[in-house]
Amino acid sequence: MQVAIRVLLPLPLPPFDYLTPFSKDTQEANALPKVGSRVVVPWQQGIRLGLVVGHKDIRGGEGLTLREAIAVLDSDSFISANSINLIETIADYTCTPAGVVLNQLIPVGLQLELKHEVKAIAENSEANSSIPSDRWTMAEKVSTKDLEFFRQQGLIEERITELKPQTQVMVPLKAVDKSLEGKAQINQRLALEALHKAGFVASGSELSRLANVPESSVRTLVKKNYAGYEQRDAEPPPLLTFPPIDFPKTASDGLASSKNFDNISGGNRVDRLVALLPKIKAYLEVKKQVLILVPESIFVEETASYLASQVPTFSISGEAKDRQRLALFEELELASVQKQGCVLVGTYLALLAPLKNLGMIVVLEHGSGSYKLQAGSRIFIPKAAEFLANISKVPLVLSDALDTPEMLHRSIEKASQEKRSFIASNKQRLHIVDLNTTKDWPLSADLIRVLKQIDERNRQAIILSPRRGFSAAIRCINCMWMAECPNCDLSLRYHRKNYELRCHQCGHKETTPDMCPSCGQTGLNPTRAAGTQWIVDAIRKLFPEQNILRFDNDQKDDLSPLYAGESGILVATTAIMRQPPLPNISLIAHTLLDTHFELGDFRASESLYRLLLNLAELAPDKRPLVLLQSFQPEHPVLQSFQEEDSEVFLDNLLARRKLFGYPPFSSMAKVQLTARNEAAAKQASSWLANALITQGAEDAELLGPTPAPVLRLKGQYSYQLFIKTTDFDRLKHLLQPAIHFRGAARVRIDIDPREMLSFLDE
DNA sequence: AGCACGCCGACT
């Protein structure tokens, strides 16, 4: 019986079968490559690096259709069986090919530069005609057709070597000699001596700095062949580390010392981390490793810095270069072998880290929308963490200011095993301004009044605006024409700098026309939807002496004076929520909260509530005034936020979800069909809707098809439909026609969509 | 994803 290997490639495809590489020395198949090891396989016209995810018995003739793997890179596993299990579980759950998940979760280790060489086996003359048998030849010199033929006939040997990243360094070529002893050559001599002493330098300019000589002297040295350039293996970069920061003393006050919980909510980020610490330390004491996931790379730094003051901490995020991540994986491998307890803090890229002695998984801010991957498998990372916890048989601990209805539901279901811990915190000082009763815009009289106090008392304030730029759109006052994006069905945002009109989705830019392109008159005005630029202008007019800063994706002012405690008013988008808290904040204001109300999305009230709670994170150890401007001051979420405990809010939320049959009481999927022309997308969506009905979908289970909230985006038209079932297996069953859809439109499936109104974009 | 094949319109 022959055994084939199942190889997963980092491509949007399922695994493929290959024959095991054939050893030319023993004329026998090599020992079966282990599951989890990397193999080089022929792929189309060239070669590819993939991962062995399984073995498969093959019968008789079946083996003839398979191609043969070329080389095995790892004698042991590159990633563990648990990790492969996780990849397959996520692929299955999200209805995406496993290769997509692999590519998304291990962006390192499978993208190596490989050198592929061939050599004919000596005795044979047939292959000799194009491939020498006495030396290795680059495989690309041989036609793929010949290569495949010789390979099948067993006439060639193949060799794969990893090409390590190279750097060019400057090295000394000659010793200092007489011709450099003259007075005029003093700089050249100094440089050469310095170079001999250092051994090598990264560049000529580095040597000139090192020896304190002009660059021209170094250049002359090279010209005279005293020094030259050489290619060397690049040094592996140092691991991503952050300087430890001690926990604030106050943070641990009054917190439950119990380790007996599986879920923490309430308090602020530092409170929750402190509460987790005893539990983390308990695992490290028994030499276990703890995986801590955070939603965005900016939180890696904060979390790792605090933890590093207490326990051995590693970190990983997209900020780290590929080589750094590879080096980290090697380091963790070593820590596992040596049975060192350690903490790994990271974004979703930490999920497949080689933690062989994993003891616990912690998901911080587990309700954060940033955990929803926006492309590829579109998995919600806390869900993936749950899978990994089950696969590795370790506990999962979740933490967030506000628990999610999903997790509340889970702990109710498993009441006997799972316990929730709630950290009470002070209520925010909240002031809601009714924009209907004020004519002042965009700053209400109330807001101006408190800003005046900030100004007089030398305090700090953050004013949040719903968008960057000056205004959401510009419109002609005569004919109501509005500037729109040529690629998307969206209005162009007006940026006052350079009078630019910009699409915040596709990046299209144009200059604001002097006259209305529609009616030809001069009457183009920004609409009242104010952005950060407008707010800055408005504040500057009122407080010309005040230090006014801006922080959004267009302009990130240097915040260090504010961190040093200086007075100032910071106008920002929610981008500021990813920065460390400012020390002297006494006001947090939002100019127009209504943009977060988003009617019709069953998660909108939860995310608004979470946003309001997170405002407190901007000044965790203070109690600043929170001033919210809104046209709907009576909005139910604002009412609950003021009147109820967050636990009560959550209970009500869960009850409402149950009433309307939304998750966690149902499983949902969004299916989006996208095409270059609108008719194709529309037709595909109605065809698919019919196919879903044929598959058994009932009226209540199928919503749509409807045009996507933004029909045209980046020149592509999208239609979408939702499937909602009471049971996940049924959802998967109904989705079959969507999974296997072939047609003129591209289909994207999003399991557990987070936002119903927004669009899938990549 | 990447690549080939095939079908159409536009041009050295």
Next chain:
DNA sequence: GTCGGCGTGCTC
């Protein structure tokens, strides 16, 4: 006549 646009189909 060929070049190159992209729609379609396949990859062990």
